[in-house]
Amino acid sequence: DAKTTQPTSMDCAEGRAANLPCNHSTISGNEYVYWYRQIHSQGPQYIIHGLKNNETNEMASLIITEDRKSSTLILPHATLRDTAVYYCIVRVMEYGNKLVFGAGTILRVKS
Amino acid sequence: GAGVSQSPSNKVTEKGKDVELRCDPISGHTALYWYRQSLGQGLEFLIYFQGNSAPDKSGLPSDRFSAERTGGSVSTLTIQRTQQEDSAVYLCASSFEPGQGKETQYFGPGTRLLVL
Numbered sequence: 001d002a003k004t005t006q007p008t009s010m011d012c013a014e015g016r017a018a019n020l021p022c023n024h025s026t027i028s029g030n031e032y033v034y035w036y037r038q039i040h041s042q043g044p045q046y047i048i049h050g051l052k053n054n055e056t057n058e059m060a061s062l063i064i065t066e067d068r069k070s071s072t073l074i075l076p077h078a079t080l081r082d083t084a085v086y087y088c089i090v091r092v093m094e095y096g097n098k099l100v101f102g103a104g105t106i107l108r109v110k111s
Numbered sequence: 112g113a114g115v116s117q118s119p120s121n122k123v124t125e126k127g128k129d130v131e132l133r134c135d136p137i138s139g140h141t142a143l144y145w146y147r148q149s150l151g152q153g154l155e156f157l158i159y160f161q162g163n164s165a166p167d168k169s170g171l172p173s174d175r176f177s178a179e180r181t182g183g184s185v186s187t188l189t190i191q192r193t194q195q196e197d198s199a200v201y202l203c204a205s206s207f208e209p210g211q212g213k214e215t216q217y218f219g220p221g222t223r224l225l226v227l
Contacts (some may be wrong), residue, residue, distance in 0.1 A: 034215075042200050043115075043218035044154065097209065098144060098156040098170070099216060 004066075006090045009106040019073040020105050022088030025069040031092050033064060034099070035073045037084040037107075044087065044101075047073065078109045115219035117203050123225045124193055132188040132222045136205030143186050144206075144216060148164060149199040157201075159205065160186060161208065193226045200224070 005023040012018040024033065035047040042054055048062045050071075055062045061074040075082055087104040091097050116135045137141050140181070145157040156170040160180045161162050175194075180186040190197055200223050204216040 031122075036218075043221050044204075046215050048216060048217065097148075098159055098167075099154070099204075100156070101154040103153060 002104055006086070006088050006102065006105045008103070009108065011108045011110060012075075012078045013078060013109045014109055015077055018073075018078040018082065018107055018109065019108065020073040020075075020086050020088075021070065022073070023070045024088070024090045027068050027090050027094055028092075031090045032053060033062065033068075033071050033092060034089045035060070036087045036089065037063065037082075037101075037103075038087070038104070039081075039084040046087075078107075080109050080111060083109045114203050115203055115217055117201075117219040117222050119222060120179070120220065121223045122226075123227065125227055126195060127192055129189065129191045130193055130224065132190075132201050134186045134188070134195070134203030134205075134219060136184065137217060138206035139207070140161075140217075141183065141208045142206045142214075142216075142220055143180060144204040145188050146202045146204065147187070147199045148202060149196075152199075155190070156203065187191070190224075193224075195226050198226045 032049050032051050034049040036044040038044045048057055048060050048063055050062045064071045085104040085106050087101050089099055115137055118133045141162050143160045146154045148154045158178045159167040175191045178188045200221040202218055202221045204218045206214050208218045
């Protein structure tokens with residue numbers, strides 16, 4: 001699986017959009033971009049994933065650049081409960097492909 | 112619907128004792144993964160089950176660790192002769208069968224193991 005690079009930490013004001021970047025310059029054509037988050041003392045929570053096109057669900061939007069070398073997770077209206085570690089993972093959807101978690105980005109939403 | 116459940120939520124044991132951790136995957140999910148997260152560390156893959164295929168045990172740190180999955184559903188992770196470095200949060204995840212576009216893994220709340 002391709003390696004990802006994320007900032008160590010970010011702050012966001014409550015009610016504003018949180019934009020979390022991820023670089024994956026060595027991503028290959030069949031690798032998906034996945035985002036999970038982990039709120040303190042809980043298991044990782046799936047947020048969203050995509051291959052080439054931008055994706056949106058009830059939690060967030062995922063913007064993938066045309067060359068697929070980077071992506072941005074957008075939480076449109078961050079709340080205090082969105083404070084968590086956010087993990088960007090690239091992986092191939094195939095048999096037995098486990099998730100490889102990096103250090104992630106610590107997002108602090110402040111009032 | 113119900114998510115992945117794990118039990119116990121917390122376990123304190125003495126060094127040298129054996130422990131069993133249980134995972135109930137989401138109904139209908141055929142793939143089951145175990146991970147662990149040591150204090151301040153990232154998540155580390157341990158083992159993977161898919162249907163009746165042989166499990167992928169490549170992440171198990173030592174032969175003291177084993178896991179089984181009975182009837183294609185519930186899984187038990189067993190740690191024999193526990194050591195203090197085994198203290199961690201043990202996380203279970205499940206998904207539909209990979210290769211069918213529904214491979215997203217959903218995680219349970221974890222079991223927090225403390226070895227004294």
